[in-house]
Amino acid sequence: MRDLIVTENITLDGVIEAAGDWFAPANTDGDRSDMAAALQRQAEMADAFLTGRVTFEEMRSHWPRRAEDGSYVAEYLGRVQKYVFSGTLTRPEWQHTTVLRGTLEAEIRGLKAEPGRDIVATGSISLVHALAAAGVVDEYRLFVHPVVLGAGRRLFPDGAAPRHLRLAETSAFACGVVLLRYRVG
Known part of the structure; x- marks a missing residue:
């Protein structure tokens, strides 16, 4: 059975959706190569990406245009089942x-029962809730993020x-930035 993984950028006070570029400190302060490597390893463990419509449309307008820049995110989103x-x-x-x-529960249980690797949901706050x-x-x-x-x-x-x-x-x-991985149950 596949796992459903919720991956989020989050502030110290638990915010995952806010106006502005609140996670900019991680983008500008210090070396990000270790975090990029961790994100890439996680992407390699997943073969399905789950999102709500709003996040999907935002990503669709951005990432396919970045396919030529060599970004693993663009490559991953181009090949993964969405x-x-x-x-x-x-x-x-x-x-x-x-x-x-x-229905959400029936669709997710069906996806989890299919063969494959992890299913990742990110962003999509209403869907994640x-x-x-x-x-x-x-x-x-x-x-x-230290914010x-x-x-x-x-x-x-x-x-x-x-x-x-x-x-x-x-x-x-x-x-x-600190990665915290928690299993449910």
């Missing part, structure tokens, strides 16, 4: 994309069901 939850998207217009329209509420997330990979915003939508909003997570890995990167 799944997008949407009730309105009719033509994904990005190769290897399937639009999911069924729904995945957590449905109990289908197997692991959280949180890239914690406190004080406002913005959080990974676990007020009123979210309690969860017990088991620490699986920690890695500190030269730029100040």
Whole structure:
């Protein structure tokens, strides 16, 4: 059975969606090669990418144009099977994309039952909240940035069901970001 992995950039105060380029310190302070290598290793462990419509459309407008720059992200997104939850998207217009329209839990359980490697969900805050509420997330990979915003939508909003997570890995990167991997249950 495949695992569903939620990977997010997150602030020290739990924000994953906020205005502005709040994770710029990791982009400009210090060497990022160790973090880039970790991200690339994680991409190699996955063969499916899950997103909501808004994030999908933002990525579709950006990453296919970057395919020629040699970025592993552009290469990965170009080849990986992409799944997008949407009730309105009719033509994904990005190769290897399937639009999911069924119930969230049934669609995810079906994807997890198929042969393959990890399924990664990133961004897509509303979808991630729904995945957590449905109990289908197997692991959280949180890239914690040394930033406190004080406002913005959080990974676990007020009123979210309690969860017990088991620490699986920690890695500190030269730029100040820390990776925390938590298994659910």
